[in-house]
Amino acid sequence: MIRAPLSITAVLDESAELVRATAARWAGLLLLTSLPYYFLQAVFLDRILELGAKATEYGNLLRSTAYLTVLAFLLSLWGRAVYARACRLAATRGEAVGREALRVPGPALVNYIYVASLCALIGWLTFFTVFGPLLAVMVAGLAVGTMELNERPGLREPFRILTGYGRVVRIQVALVFVFLVGFLVALTNIMAAFQIGFWLLSSIGGWDIPKWSLLLSGSNRRFVLMLLAGGVLAIQPFWVAANVMLIRKAGAQETGDDLRVWFEELKRT
Amino acid sequence: MTCAKVLCQECATQWDGIWHCAACLASRRGATVQRAPILGWVLVIAASLLILFCSARVMVWTGALLAGLS
Numbered sequence: 412m413i414r415a416p417l418s419i420t421a422v423l424d425e426s427a428e429l430v431r432a433t434a435a436r437w438a439g440l441l442l443l444t445s446l447p448y449y450f451l452q453a454v455f456l457d458r459i460l461e462l463g464a465k466a467t468e469y470g471n472l473l474r475s476t477a478y479l480t481v482l483a484f485l486l487s488l489w490g491r492a493v494y495a496r497a498c499r500l501a502a503t504r505g506e507a508v509g510r511e512a513l514r515v516p517g518p519a520l521v522n523y524i525y526v527a528s529l530c531a532l533i534g535w536l537t538f539f540t541v542f543g544p545l546l547a548v549m550v551a552g553l554a555v556g557t558m559e560l561n562e563r564p565g566l567r568e569p570f571r572i573l574t575g576y577g578r579v580v581r582i583q584v585a586l587v588f589v590f591l592v593g594f595l596v597a598l599t600n601i602m603a604a605f606q607i608g609f610w611l612l613s614s615i616g617g618w619d620i621p622k623w624s625l626l627l628s629g630s631n632r633r634f635v636l637m638l639l640a641g642g643v644l645a646i647q648p649f650w651v652a653a654n655v656m657l658i659r660k661a662g663a664q665e666t667g668d669d670l671r672v673w674f675e676e677l678k679r680t
Numbered sequence: 681m682t683c684a685k686v687l688c689q690e691c692a693t694q695w696d697g698i699w700h701c702a703a704c705l706a707s708r709r710g711a712t713v714q715r716a717p718i719l720g721w722v723l724v725i726a727a728s729l730l731i732l733f734c735s736a737r738v739m740v741w742t743g744a745l746l747a748g749l750s
Contacts, residue, residue: 455739455743456743458743459743459744459746459747460747462747463747464747464748465747466743466744466747466748467744467747467748470740470744473740473743473744474736474737474740477736477737477739477740477743478736480736480739481732481733481735481736481739484732484735485732518720521721521724521725521728522724524728525724525727525728525731528728528731528732528735529731531731531732531735532731532734532735532738535735535738535739535742536738536742538742538746539742539745563717563720564720564721564723564724564725565720565723565724566723566724566727568720
């Protein structure tokens with residue numbers, strides 16, 4: 412599946428094919444396992460905005476929501492690990508992947524959970540800087556791409572592998588910006604889908620249209636938060652696939668596999 | 681190749697991105713497989729749990745700060 416040299420367009424192009432190859436089963440699992448996490452994050456932010464300045468008086472309520480969110484985060488990390496493995500197997504074989512995607516190696520999974528948790532912590536700690544969460548997203552993306560290269564559990568092992576791929580940082584930065592645009596496009600599409608659905612249903616009648624037009628509008632905070640969660644959810648399979656493809660292409664360039672495949676293709680033509 | 685012999689591509693096999701001859705591959709296959717030390721598992725799992733716990737606390741702290749600003 413490695414056809415073009417390492418570049419942002421090649422990574423995006425080939426990762427779109429990966430998503431198509433893994434969409435039937437594994438992208439569904441990724442979305443299902445990520446759904447509770449993004450939903451709880453939206454609930455947490457909703458409570459924060461609802462409580463306003465009184466939030467400090469509701470520590471127990473916020474803490475219980477935060478613990479639930481962290482539990483859901485663990486489930487979503489497992490889903491991402493399975494999906495990343497499915498992408499890697501599909502990229503290697505060039506065909507859909509079966510149940511072997513579920514067999515994520517233990518060291519790879521625990522090291523990935525460790526790095527992703529650290530990224531989440533850094534993301535929340537540096538929330539107000541904007542740059543901090545973006546950096547955390549970048550490192551978490553590289554962590555899911557390099558996940559299967561972890562052969563033994565260790566506190567330094569995942570970072571040793573990550574630093575080995577330091578040369579792809581430029582492409583990773585470009586990927587983050589492309590996916591930021593993708594997120595805005597996904598948001599617009601989801602919003603449009605809701606509006607079209609609402610418009611179609613309004614022709615049927617028999618239900619409280621004024622109420623629903625208020626609920627499904629930008630003035631409803633909960634609807635906006637759910638839209639944001641939906642936007643992130645929609646681009647997630649592409650984000651994971653792009654990172655897997657980026658690391659795979661960078662690795663192939665290092666071992667010369669890309670040249671070998673290119674020569675084989677040249678011979679065939 | 682660990683033995684540094686010159687071989688054609690047909691006689692060499694790639695493993696973990698490195699080309700090996702048949703003899704080198706056989707010696708690698710015969711080597712005892714080192715299991716990951718239990719300490720590594722314990723450390724990574726403990727560190728992850730601690731970080732996740734801290735994440736939840738920081739999440740509340742950031743949320744409260746955010747609410748104070750709004």
